[in-house]
Amino acid sequence: MKTEDKEREIFIKLCRYCAYRERSIFELKNKMLSLDIPPSKHNKFIKILEEENFLNEARYAKSFVLGKFRNNAWGRIKINHALKESKLSAELINNALNEIPEKEYEQKISSLISKKKQKYKAKNIFQTRQKIAHYLQTKGFEANLIWEILKQDIPD
Numbered sequence: 087m088k089t090e091d092k093e094r095e096i097f098i099k100l101c102r103y104c105a106y107r108e109r110s111i112f113e114l115k116n117k118m119l120s121l122d123i124p125p126s127k128h129n130k131f132i133k134i135l136e137e138e139n140f141l142n143e144a145r146y147a148k149s150f151v152l153g154k155f156r157n158n159a160w161g162r163i164k165i166n167h168a169l170k171e172s173k174l175s176a177e178l179i180n181n182a183l184n185e186i187p188e189k190e191y192e193q194k195i196s197s198l199i200s201k202k203k204q205k206y207k208a209k210n211i212f213q214t215r216q217k218i219a220h221y222l223q224t225k226g227f228e229a230n231l232i233w234e235i236l237k238q239d240i241p242d
Contacts (some may be wrong), residue, residue, distance in 0.1 A: 096123060100131055108149040108171040122128040147174055147182035150213060155186050159194060162186070164226020192235060195227055201238045215240055 099133045101107065103117055111132060146187040147169060154160040154168065162183050181188050199218055206217045215236050222232045 093127075096121065097131065097134065100135060101138070101140055104135055108146040109141060110143055110146050110174060111141065112173040143174060144178055144181065146172075147178045148185050151182040151185055155191075155194070159198060159225060161195075161222070161225050161227030162191075163228060167226075192231070195222060195232060195235045196239055198222060200224070200235060203240060211240060 099121065100114065100117070106115065109117075114132060115128055115133070118131065119125075123131070132141065150169060150172075151165055154165050160168075166179060166183065169182070199222070202218045202221055203214065206214050215233075217234060218240075219229070219232050223229060
């Protein structure tokens with residue numbers, strides 16, 4: 087097989103990979119390594135995929151943030167850590183995190199509190215709040231915001 091044909095075949099595979107869902111450059115590089123594409127060719131493919139709009143890290147970050155927030159009920163802290171693992175710049179991460187509407191964010195916390203309030207039947211209100219707060223922190227929500235909303239939703 088000619089080098090040109092082989093590169094075209096690889097390019098088509100990478101196009102499909104990027105078209106399936108949004109990807110970061112980090113994910114794409116890992117895919118290229120798994121396809122045994124020499125690292126010397128990585129930048130060439132990345133550049134072409136960006137020019138053809140198959141690859142766009144800002145779009146990836148926005149999609150990731152809104153997906154993890156709305157579908158998985160992750161908070162900003164957990165989303166931030168996950169995006170850092172994708173080797174995105176702090177500016178891209180912050181811009182994407184700003185896409186979450188504040189009111190929707192607070193409503194998500196309130197909704198999770200309501201669901202967990204039914205499940206946790208502790209001896210007193212303080213233990214219930216503590217358990218719910220711990221749960222929400224593991225989901226990546228900010229402690230100060232959790233407690234502020236908890237005190238409104240579960241008054242003394």
